[in-house]
Amino acid sequence: KAGVTQTPRYLIKTRGQQVTLSCSPISGHRSVSWYQQTPGQGLQFLFEYFSETQRNKGNFPGRFSGRQFSNSRSEMNVSTLELGDSALYLCASSLDIGSGNYGYTFGSGTRLTVV
Amino acid sequence: AQTVTQSQPEMSVQEAETVTLSCTYDTSESDYYLFWYKQPPSRQMILVIRQEAYKQQNATENRFSVNFQKAAKSFSLKISDSQLGDAAMYFCASRGAASKLTFGTGTRLQVTL
Numbered sequence: 001k002a003g004v005t006q007t008p009r010y011l012i013k014t015r016g017q018q019v020t021l022s023c024s025p026i027s028g029h030r031s032v033s034w035y036q037q038t039p040g041q042g043l044q045f046l047f048e049y050f051s052e053t054q055r056n057k058g059n060f061p062g063r064f065s066g067r068q069f070s071n072s073r074s075e076m077n078v079s080t081l082e083l084g085d086s087a088l089y090l091c092a093s094s095l096d097i098g099s100g101n102y103g104y105t106f107g108s109g110t111r112l113t114v115v
Numbered sequence: 116a117q118t119v120t121q122s123q124p125e126m127s128v129q130e131a132e133t134v135t136l137s138c139t140y141d142t143s144e145s146d147y148y149l150f151w152y153k154q155p156p157s158r159q160m161i162l163v164i165r166q167e168a169y170k171q172q173n174a175t176e177n178r179f180s181v182n183f184q185k186a187a188k189s190f191s192l193k194i195s196d197s198q199l200g201d202a203a204m205y206f207c208a209s210r211g212a213a214s215k216l217t218f219g220t221g222t223r224l225q226v227t228l
Contacts, residue, residue: 106160
């Protein structure tokens, strides 16, 4: 069974540009969450999508957005990139939005560097 | 809101020995879940063990077990018979009704020969 796939693995962007990251969840998983990991702030929740609807959102500016498609694949977009957006972006999929019993399976992340 | 605290930035253990990683949490919710995740240099967060708060019995997964003290809001991870492959960052996390994970700051575990 394929795991959570995140593309690309690495990305270098210039300040002011925008970026789109992709996440394909485990087959059958309908919930996709995004997290930002930085040395200074640790792991922070960005948002969660379930059945193409955003169900939860973390405390991030509006430059961070996402969406989920009918096949449960998700994308997150960051516009007007800032140096502080450099981070590892992790995607996690879960079978059911309300089911802690199933846990969350993470991808290997996308390392974004803003220069 | 939930908070998770890991007070040990780094720990070291000899191969085959036992080590315990500490975690405390705070939540106002009655129904929540607790997790330990491992993040090796490959960056992928790997679920080590999970505990439902309503269950009294401590969760166990092979060499990994937890000591869940609900009243004290403590959730420590014990790794028995440590192996070189256990070396990684370990994150404690909680999840309440909002179905988002709140992570601690992590503990880097070093395993020595």
